[in-house]
Amino acid sequence: MNGLGRIVGALGVVMTMAWQPASAQPTGEVEILNWLGGADAAVINELAKGFEAKYPGVTIKQVPVTTSGDQRGGIRTALLGGQKVDLIISAWPAFRKELADAGMLRDVSSVWTEKNWDKLLSPTWRALSTTDGAVYGVPYIFGYRSGIWHVPADLQKIGLQAFPADWNGFTGTFEPLRKAGFAEPVALPGKIYAHGEWFESLLLRVGGPEVIDDLAAHKIKWTDERLVKALQFYSDMMAKGCCASAQTILASHWDDAADRVFVDRTANYLLIGMWINARARSQYHLVPGKDYALGKFPAIGLGHDNDSLVDSKEVLATSLGANPEGADLFLDYLVNGEGAGIIAKAGFTVPSSAVDVSAYDPVAASSVDYVKEGQVRFVLGDMLPGQLVDEYRVALQKFVANPVEAQIMPTLEQIEAVAAQSY
Amino acid sequence: MNSGISGAAMTSAGAMAAGRKPRRQVSQPMAAFALLTPVVLLFGLSVIYPLFETIRISFWQIRGLGKPSYVGIDNYVRLFTDPTFLGTLWTTLIFTLGVTILSVSIGWFLAMLCAFAPKQTAVFRLMIFATFGISEAVAGYIWIGIFRPGESGLLNGMLIAVGLGDWSQAWLGSGTSALVALIVAASWSAVGLPLLLSFAAVQTIPRTVLEAAQMDGAKPLAVVWYIMMPLSTAGARVAIFINLLSALRAFDIIFVLTNGGPARATETVGFFMYRESMTQFNLGYGAAATIVLLVAVLIVAIPAIAQRTKGAK
Known part of the structure; x- marks a missing residue:
């Protein structure tokens, strides 16, 4: 081979080598079924923008699902209507299983x-993302759900410098708070689902993550003694004067309750998700960590005091889409620094450790610390089949209206009767 | 392009006059058929097809995205043995009658009052009728503000302001008060139509009849009771029919105001249908509830339509 031939040959090799990685890079459109609104939707828009800038060959097409109430109805309708997407945003492990059982997800x-x-x-997040041994996507946002919101300045009125660490200490504040002029130490919103938050965190403290797993899979009955114990704690809290009248509880949505804690300052404690953080900052104009704080759900000494309940939004890969490579690339983008950074910058807490935790405000940072302390499980309500979760919430509403010991077993039996037909 | 009978005839006459071969005339039934076809097609696609599909689905058990299984009339049997559904039937009956009676009686009464001073009450009538144009969801949010628990609720705030603080309560927190609150809120949205229709009916009463009554010494209340009300029943009847059907199918205001609670105390058949179909995605069971609701609507609508069209030519 002469010199020119060698040069041409070498150029050919170089060009081939240069060409190959480019051709391996996914291209085309990645379709994502998106039902989110507000700040959540804005994050997806930012992620799509960042992703497209990093991977110019791939575009993100958001397929909107518009529905009121439970978004799963809209998602099911879209999928049954033949919508072929590569990715689906989900927030419910029970729904993930439904999609997997229908053969719509890709492992x-x-x-x-x-x-x-x-x-x-972490292995915890992988476990939370697993359904029947398979992983169908990645979690990209999470919210601590065992945290009690409060205004430290109001607790200082009864001499409390820190949020009560244990159950007796917590329930022991009710009377002094009432004497200090607060109408309801705990703002308990029972209109739709939020009254279940107290039961679920109590159940976690009593029985640990195993009882949540077993109950969600109906491996144990709802009449199990650990559930009885959890309702006894609930009953104890109400007997000690935690709350407003049953009528007020059942008429209150979580936003009414939040107003009573943060605006009216007639209530002290609120157990609800991390979305209160955004509301407190943007609507009440409060400073996180100074004007309001998040306390860890009190310990009850049964060996599960560091465990946490969370909610999470995840992006699931489907078996329906035309661009699985592009979809996987987007999942990778969510987990890695750039994508996770965009999410954290928007004020959400992120499962990925690629994020610098100093980016979080003090309240969000404390929630991340609490989650790191022990085992983590999804809130029970999101893990139950639709029919059961409805009945469970209604039965708990009836219990809250009459929270006496004699009502505990009938409440649990009522739920168990529906659970027996729901799996 | 000319179409229809007269158009075709004119085209034909014009063509003969011009010495051209006349176009074929379209017969009357053919033209009617041609004109009706688009409407029938649209109606078939948007109403008849979904209706038959709903009936078909009601014989299947469909759980979420799972494989459907044929269950015959099981969904219907289950419905009428389901205490929750039977409860919603009672709630629907109370809600429907409550809203219809309250909205029509208030609307009719206001129409009588307005009839004494039609010009002076025009703005007032317009304002009340405007509630009819507000979506039920928006009305629901307005009433949430009114019924909010605590002093921040408008109703409680007003009661406290006038010294009736003992009456203030969490209106949406007990089954009975929530249902009453829901009836009041839905009636507020529905009062405009009876007012408008009854007022229009009163306007058709010949002035001579009213003047004769006044000359005979009838007092205003007697004029209302013996002349205006009986002679304006046609308008009120139409309003009863429309408001009855609207209340029977109500969903939005219930969804927003009470979400069917507390503990399902305000859940009507319409809301049950939504919860089963869209929240729990029991499409077959939800479809069966839909058919039951449809039958209920037809039981109300058919006699009313038959009665209204009896005298039609």
């Missing part, structure tokens, strides 16, 4: 290993 376990997501997502 990304091998992608998880290949892209080394274990480095950034």
Whole structure:
């Protein structure tokens, strides 16, 4: 081969080498079924923008689902109507299982290993993302749900410098708070679902993550003694004068209750998700960590005092879409620094450890610390089948209206009767 | 392009006059058929097809995205043995009658009052009728503000301001008060139509009849009771029919104001249908509830339509 031939040959090799990685890079459109609104939707828009800038060959097409109330109805309608998407945003493990059972999801376990997501997502998050041994996507936002919102300045009125750490200490504040002029130490919103938050965190403290798992899968009955115990704690809290009248509880939505804690300052404690953080900042104009804080759900000494309940939003890979490579690339983008950074910058807490925690405000940072202390489970309501979760909430409403010992077993039996037909 | 009978005839005459071969005339039934076809097609696609599909689905058990299974009339049997559904039937009956009676009686009464001074009450009538144009969801949010628990609720705030603080309560927190609150809120939205229709009916009463009554010494109340009310029943009857059907199918205001609670105390058949179909995605069971609601609507609508069209030519 002469000199020119060698040069041409070498150029050919170089060009081939240069060409190959480019051709391996996914291209085309990645369709994502998106039902989110407000700040959540804005984050997806930012993520799409960042992703497209990083991978110019791939575009994110958001397919909106518009529905009121439970978003799962709209998602099901879209999918049954033949909508072919690569990715679905979900917030409900029970719904993830429904999608998986219908053969609509794609197992990304091998992608998880290949892209080394274990480095950034702890085994806990992998476990929370697993359905029947398969992983179908990645969690990208989470919210601590065992945290009690309060105004430290109001607790200082009865001499409390820190949020009560244990149950007796917590319930022991009710009387002094009432004497200090607060109408209801605990603002308990029972209109739709939020009254279940107290039961679920009490159940976690009593029975640990196992009882949540077993109950969600109906491996144990709702009449199990650990559930009885949890309702006894609930009853104890109400007997000690935690709350307003049953009529006020059942008429209150979580936003009414939040107003009473943060605006009217007639109530002290509110157990609800992390979305209060955004509301407190943007609507009440309060400073996190100074004007309001998040306390860890009190310890009751049964061995599960550091465990937490969370909610989470995840992006699931489907078996329906035309661009699985592009979809996997987007999942990877969510887990890694750039995507996770965009989410954290928007004020959300992120499962990925690729985020610098100093970016969080003091309240969000404390929630991340609480979650790191122990085992984590999804809120029970999101893990139950639709029919059961409805009945469970209604039965608890009836219990809250009459929270006496004699009502505990009838309440649990009522739920168990529906659970027996729901799986 | 000319179409229809007269158009075709004119085209034909014009063509003969011009010495051209006349176009074929379209027969009357053919033209009617042609004109009706788009409407029938649209009606079939948007009403008849979904109706038959709903009936078909009601014989299947469909749980979420799972595989459907044929269950015959099981969904209907289950419905009428389901205490929750039977409860919603009672709630629907109370809600429907409550809203219809309250809205029509208030609307009719206001129409009588307005009839004494039609010009002076025009703005007042317009304001009340405007509530009819407000979506039920928006009305629901307005009433949430009114019924809010605590002093921040408008109703409680007003009661406290006038010294009736003992009466203030969490209106949406007990089954009975929530249902009453819901009836009041839905009636507020529905009062405009009876007012408008009854007022229009009163306007058709010949002035000579009213003048004759006054000359005979009838007092205003007697004029209302013996002349205006009996002679304006046609308007009120139409309003009863429309408001009855609207209340029977109500959903939005219930969804926003009470979400069917507390503990399902304000859940009507319409809301039950939504919860089963869209929240729990029991499409077959929800479809069966839909058919029951449809039958209820037809039981009300058919006699009313038959009665209204009896004298029609």
